[in-house]
Amino acid sequence: MIPAAFEYYRPKDMAGVLSLLEEHGDDARVMAGGHSLIPMMKLRMADVPHLIDLQDVGGMSDIEIDSESIKIGALVTQSDIIDHAGLAEAAPILREAALQIADPQVRYMGTVGGNVANGDPGNDMPGLMQCLDASFTVVGPDGERDIPAREFYEAAYMTAREDEEVLTAITIPLPKGSYAYEKQKRKIGDYATAAAAVQIIKDGGKCVSASIAMTNLSDTPIYSANAGAALVGTSVDSAALKAAVAAMLGDIDPTEDNRGPVAFKNHVAGIILSRAIERAWSRA
Amino acid sequence: MSKKMHIKLRVNGKEEEFLAEPRELLIYTLRERLNITGPHIGCETSHCGACTVTIDGKSVKSCTMFVAQASGAEITTIEGIGGSDDLHPLQTAFKEHHGLQCGFCTPGMITRAAKLLEETPDPTEEEIRFGMAGNLCRCTGYQNIVKSILAAAAEMNAAKEAAE
Numbered sequence: 193m194i195p196a197a198f199e200y201y202r203p204k205d206m207a208g209v210l211s212l213l214e215e216h217g218d219d220a221r222v223m224a225g226g227h228s229l230i231p232m233m234k235l236r237m238a239d240v241p242h243l244i245d246l247q248d249v250g251g252m253s254d255i256e257i258d259s260e261s262i263k264i265g266a267l268v269t270q271s272d273i274i275d276h277a278g279l280a281e282a283a284p285i286l287r288e289a290a291l292q293i294a295d296p297q298v299r300y301m302g303t304v305g306g307n308v309a310n311g312d313p314g315n316d317m318p319g320l321m322q323c324l325d326a327s328f329t330v331v332g333p334d335g336e337r338d339i340p341a342r343e344f345y346e347a348a349y350m351t352a353r354e355d356e357e358v359l360t361a362i363t364i365p366l367p368k369g370s371y372a373y374e375k376q377k378r379k380i381g382d383y384a385t386a387a388a389a390v391q392i393i394k395d396g397g398k399c400v401s402a403s404i405a406m407t408n409l410s411d412t413p414i415y416s417a418n419a420g421a422a423l424v425g426t427s428v429d430s431a432a433l434k435a436a437v438a439a440m441l442g443d444i445d446p447t448e449d450n451r452g453p454v455a456f457k458n459h460v461a462g463i464i465l466s467r468a469i470e471r472a473w474s475r476a
Numbered sequence: 477m478s479k480k481m482h483i484k485l486r487v488n489g490k491e492e493e494f495l496a497e498p499r500e501l502l503i504y505t506l507r508e509r510l511n512i513t514g515p516h517i518g519c520e521t522s523h524c525g526a527c528t529v530t531i532d533g534k535s536v537k538s539c540t541m542f543v544a545q546a547s548g549a550e551i552t553t554i555e556g557i558g559g560s561d562d563l564h565p566l567q568t569a570f571k572e573h574h575g576l577q578c579g580f581c582t583p584g585m586i587t588r589a590a591k592l593l594e595e596t597p598d599p600t601e602e603e604i605r606f607g608m609a610g611n612l613c614r615c616t617g618y619q620n621i622v623k624s625i626l627a628a629a630a631e632m633n634a635a636k637e638a639a640e
Contacts, residue, residue, distance in 0.1 A: 193501075193520050193539075197478035200498035200544040230540050231522060234501075243498070245545055271534075295610030297525060297588070300534035301541075380609045381523055 195233035202245045206358065209244055210333060213356045216242040222358055224267055225301035227294070228310045252305070252360055257282050262364045266305025270294070273304065283364060285371035285391060289320050292375045292387075308341070309359040311349040311412075314383030318345060319413035320373065323389035323405035326364040332357035345412035369393030369401065370475035374468035376460050378451065384408040385451045386461040388468040392423070394476035399423045404436070404469075409444040409461050416443040419465070428473045436469060437462045483547045487512065488556030498544035503527045505543045506553060514554035514583040518612070525611030528584035529553050535591045537610070554583035557590055565635070566590055566628040575624030577615035585611050589625050597636075598629060 203209050213220050220242035223229050232238035246252070252265035257278050264273075273279060273290040280287045293316050294302060307317040308328060321328075321341035328339050330353050339352045341362075346352065353359055368391075375387035387407035393400050402420040407413055418439035426432035446457035480495040485505075492510060503520075506512045506529070515538055518526030522540040529538045530552040558564030566586045569575065576582045585608070592599065592607040599607065604625050605618070613621060 195499050197497065197499055199478050200481060200542070202544075226542070226545065227522065227540055230542070233499075234520075243542075247545065295525075296592075296607055297528060297535045297537045297610040298522060301536060 193234040195230075196236060196239060196241075198233075198240050198243045200243050200245065202248050204248050204250075206249055206331060206360070209246065209249060209358055210331070210356070212242065212244050213358070214333060218355055220244055222246055224303040224306040225269065226306075227298050227302045228306060228312060228315075246358075255279055257366075259366070261366055264304055264362045264364070266303060266309070266358075266360050266362070268304050270299035270302050270304065270307075271296070274299065283324070283367050283371075285320065285324070285367065285373050285389065288371070289316050289373040289375075289389065292316065292373065292377075295381050298381070304362060305359050308344075308362060309351065309353060311345060311351045312383075313348050313411050313413065314408045316373075316375065316384065316387055316407055319387065319405040319407035319415075320389045321362060321364070322413050322415040323391055323403045324364045324367055325403065326362050328353075328359050329361040329363065330354075330357040330359050336360075338363070342415050348411040367391050370472050372468040372471035372475070374464045374471065375407075376464050383451075386457060386464045388461075388465040390465075390468040390472040392428075392469070392472045392476060394473065397427055399426055399428050399432075399473075402436075402469075404440065404465065406440060406444055406461060406465070409446045409457060411445075411447075414440075414444050416440045418443060423469065428469065433466050433469060437465055440465050481544055481547070483543055485543075485546060485549060485551055487551045488553060496543050498542055500543040502529070502538040502541045502543050502546050502551075505546075506538060506551075512553050512555055515587070516580055516583060518580065518584075523612065524581070524584075525588060526581050526584040528588045528611065530587060530591055533591075535588045535610070552587070554587050557587060564590065564628075565631045566593070566625065569624040569628035569631065570621075573624040573627055574620045575616065576613075576621075581611060581613045581615075585613065585621060589628070593625070593629055593632065598633060599625070601626065 221240045222244045252267040254265045256263045270290040307315045326341045344352050376385045389405045391403045402423040404419040405415045419436045422435040422439045485492045516526040518524035520539045522537045527538045
């Protein structure tokens with residue numbers, strides 16, 4: 193499996209990256225760990241005449257946590273997420289999700305920035321970032337801007353990032369309450385048949401806030417405000433669970449593929465969301 | 477054809493310099509250019525782990541890295557871990573505990589296991605199964621691979637203690 197020929201660049205700073213993007217336009221792509229892009233290039237499903245490797249660009253490999261928010265550089269890997277003690281305390285849902293992504297070798301290379309920027313509906317981090325109400329910082333020729341994760345995804349591989357922009361960081365408001373990331377996959381390394389991210393706040397035995405997002409059940413991640421709202425004010429009993437699942441099923445739009453027909457995916461989505469809510473609630 | 481690049485690697489302690497197209501996958505560089513044939517080509521789609529090598533302290537599937545990305549890196553393959561005259565404790569343990577049958581996955585298994593034991597010197601069975609999840613074996617059913625890694629860990633820890 194040999195990909196088509198390309199020119200390779202390894203600029204030392206973001207200015208170098210941006211000038212290459214400006215020069216080559218659509219023919220250029222940036223690459224972090226490459227574990228989504230390289231397989232596509234080997235299959236010749238992605239044609240990248242000019243490949244810009246970000247590995248030498250500084251300032252994108254840090255995890256910073258303060259009293260309000262968490263900032264994760266785009267080149268932070270899944271394995272960095274798993275190993276970061278401060279992050280495991282501040283936002284344990286990130287570690288729980290990262291542990292369910294791919295396999296050890298892929299997690300050493302795969303980055304959070306690549307995972308969210310790629311726009312593949314199978315990636316886990318986009319739905320998770322929607323659940324956490326994160327925003328993505330992109331930098332382009334006109335400077336920097338922040339895009340909310342809940343507004344970033346337009347369709348499979350289509351995002352609000354412009355071709356000449358690079359996603360550099362993710363900012364997450366410090367999560368409150370308890371959490372669960374639940375994922376059904378056929379085997380290690382597979383994308384989800386269905387996955388659910390749940391962040392929930394309990395006060396006086398009642399749910400006072402719930403955020404729910406689903407993965408690989410539409411051509412974008414699905415933040416289901418309705419599913420969260422179905423839990424608020426309840427004691428998260430079986431009636432509330434049922435209502436949340438029904439609301440979520442109204443928001444997703446799965447398609448048939450080698451992971452199963454639509455009815456099966458809806459079925460799995462319901463079970464996975466129920467489990468995620470129950471686990472999050474049991475931790476509250 | 478794109479133009480060739482000047483590539484510099486350090487493989488198993490030896491400096492290597494050559495010209496290559498950036499699209500050359502590292503597994504081909506190792507096997508065909510440098511004649512280091514321990515890392516195998518299994519699935520070639522980043523699933524099976526037979527091509528696993530250590531690059532700057534990370535276990536990496538070398539079928540999913542361009543040689544251009546690896547330029548400047550320090551690479552260790554199974555050849556750099558141990559040979560027939562100086563078997564690594566993992567190699568001895570795989571031999572003694574029947575951790576292989578056909579042997580095709582073994583170089584990747586041991587290269588990955590060596591890194592795992594470096595990070596987690598005294599792993600539980602569960603940690604081994606989780607840490608080895610990127611390496612497939614179609615013969616053993618994994619039971620004896622897990623036993624081999626547990627035995628190697630015990631052996632290495634005992635040797636470390638004796639040395640102290």
